[in-house]
Amino acid sequence: MSSGTTNTFAGGPNRRDLMVGGAGLMLAAAAPKTFGFDDVGLMARDLAARPYAPPDTTLPDQLGALTYDTYRQLGFHDSQGLWADQRLPFQAQFFHRGGRFLEKVEIFEVADGRARPVAYDPAMFRYGRGPLSDLVTVEDPTLGFAGLRLLHPLNSADKFDETVAFLGASYFRAVARGGVYGASARGLAIGAGEPAEEFPRFRTFWLVRPGRRDRSLTLYALMDSPSLAGAYRFVITPGAPTVTEVQAELHPRTETPRVGFAPLTSMFLFDPQTARRYDDYRPRVHDSDSLIIANGAGERLWRPLSNPTTLQASGFADNRPQGFGLAQRAQGFAAYQDLEARYDQRPSMWVEPLDDWGPGQVRLVELPTPDETEDNIVAEWRSPTPLAPGRPHRFGYRLHWGGEPAPAAKLARARQWRESALESWHHDDPENAGWRRVLIDFDPTGSDVTPEARIDLGDVRVRHVVVKPNTAAGGWRLTFEFHPAQAREIEQRAVLVNASGPCSEVWVRRWLA
Numbered sequence: 001m002s003s004g005t006t007n008t009f010a011g012g013p014n015r016r017d018l019m020v021g022g023a024g025l026m027l028a029a030a031a032p033k034t035f036g037f038d039d040v041g042l043m044a045r046d047l048a049a050r051p052y053a054p055p056d057t058t059l060p061d062q063l064g065a066l067t068y069d070t071y072r073q074l075g076f077h078d079s080q081g082l083w084a085d086q087r088l089p090f091q092a093q094f095f096h097r098g099g100r101f102l103e104k105v106e107i108f109e110v111a112d113g114r115a116r117p118v119a120y121d122p123a124m125f126r127y128g129r130g131p132l133s134d135l136v137t138v139e140d141p142t143l144g145f146a147g148l149r150l151l152h153p154l155n156s157a158d159k160f161d162e163t164v165a166f167l168g169a170s171y172f173r174a175v176a177r178g179g180v181y182g183a184s185a186r187g188l189a190i191g192a193g194e195p196a197e198e199f200p201r202f203r204t205f206w207l208v209r210p211g212r213r214d215r216s217l218t219l220y221a222l223m224d225s226p227s228l229a230g231a232y233r234f235v236i237t238p239g240a241p242t243v244t245e246v247q248a249e250l251h252p253r254t255e256t257p258r259v260g261f262a263p264l265t266s267m268f269l270f271d272p273q274t275a276r277r278y279d280d281y282r283p284r285v286h287d288s289d290s291l292i293i294a295n296g297a298g299e300r301l302w303r304p305l306s307n308p309t310t311l312q313a314s315g316f317a318d319n320r321p322q323g324f325g326l327a328q329r330a331q332g333f334a335a336y337q338d339l340e341a342r343y344d345q346r347p348s349m350w351v352e353p354l355d356d357w358g359p360g361q362v363r364l365v366e367l368p369t370p371d372e373t374e375d376n377i378v379a380e381w382r383s384p385t386p387l388a389p390g391r392p393h394r395f396g397y398r399l400h401w402g403g404e405p406a407p408a409a410k411l412a413r414a415r416q417w418r419e420s421a422l423e424s425w426h427h428d429d430p431e432n433a434g435w436r437r438v439l440i441d442f443d444p445t446g447s448d449v450t451p452e453a454r455i456d457l458g459d460v461r462v463r464h465v466v467v468k469p470n471t472a473a474g475g476w477r478l479t480f481e482f483h484p485a486q487a488r489e490i491e492q493r494a495v496l497v498n499a500s501g502p503c504s505e506v507w508v509r510r511w512l513a
Helices: 037-048 131-138
Strands: 091-096 106-111 114-117 145-156 159-167 171-174 184-186 201-208 217-224 228-237 242-252 259-266 268-270 290-294 300-304 312-319 323-327 348-353 359-366 377-382 393-402 414-421 436-442 452-456 461-469 476-483 489-498 506-512
Touching: 037 217, 037 228, 037 242, 091 159, 145 217, 159 242, 171 242, 259 323, 259 348, 259 393, 290 359, 300 312, 312 506, 323 377, 414 506, 436 489, 452 461, 452 476, 476 489
Parallel strands: 106 201, 300 506
Antiparallel strands: 091 145, 106 114, 145 159, 159 171, 171 184, 184 259, 201 217, 217 228, 228 242, 242 393, 259 377, 290 300, 290 323, 312 359, 323 348, 348 393, 359 377, 414 436, 436 476, 452 489, 461 476, 489 506
């Protein structure tokens, strides 16, 4: 996909008769041989030609009033999962409606080329003996599901582990071998972090029954929102990393600006640089600690995340990006000290474009959050060109989940950074008044020759730029000092260079007074 242009295709599959359950979309002409992505694309086109209809969120009071913690107690009987009674490499289980998840999604199984509805049955779920047990008396066979999760023998051949989950709007998340859930992805974002943000939702899913030797599972989804409708194909391959290949075809109802492609969502509360703001025994709390960008110019940018006091949006202009992602770069239990949340096992995520995405920007949104219960980070690719109605827009990418799955680069990684006021070290030296010191640790560059540093802080004064070996941890330590004077905001860049050019990632940061 080129975000600044539209991929338009002529013709298309033959029209055919196909009524897909409650999706309520009719395709006319000869009987189909197999159900596939083209069928979902035609549904999305037909859906976009009609006025948007908000989903019905009506539920019995007992379900609608469930708290987050009570909702999590709703269990699913393993024996009731789709394909649980078959010797297949995947199983599917479903989420109950209730609490924050009021919207009904329709789910179909595609087998032998035909799509058949998966029927909701209250007997699929465990209600326990507490307040949830009252739900049994209000169950309605038409309630339906809120979402789904896929299971696979991810860590052991004799145990099915939850691997991918789709729940709420167009959110989904995945885990890699040996990991736990953390940051999430979305099918699409519209106006993320801006007024009148839209949250497109997946209203229908089709699960393609796998073969016994399949390592991947294919899933189709129909998206809807006030601005557009869309067809999605997900090919999910669990492992280390887990890979989700995404193909999408969007049909706008109206001209749609502010579209975020391949959006990633995460949480950042604090790290050692900002820990003093929190009375917490843990040295850091976050699902992701940095944004990484491989841009079309061949640079690798590393941008530490922040929890600002006011909303911050940053744009990194690019043309034909090679990839971007949210990383959990700090490694090991000692970095987090949390036995319950296990932030040390949460995945990094990497977006690998499969098309030419053209000009645009990787956009980062950081919102203030007082605790770790809410996501406050969004990273996305945004094109400057609105999506035009009357024709399809296609894009594709692979989403890698795992231990920093970004492709290896011949550049030293930026490992960690710190900043402090020089006055806190030298109280009696007036020459240090207002100056601040930054240090950045880089991995080895592959050479024993000490590199130089290029520092760019715009018009801000910089002094004492030093690169020296990190004799304790290996690699190189860069330090420099800057004086913000009256500046309220400073865009900072630092990179190590040798005779051949850049030999490290580019450390980038927005400093706020």
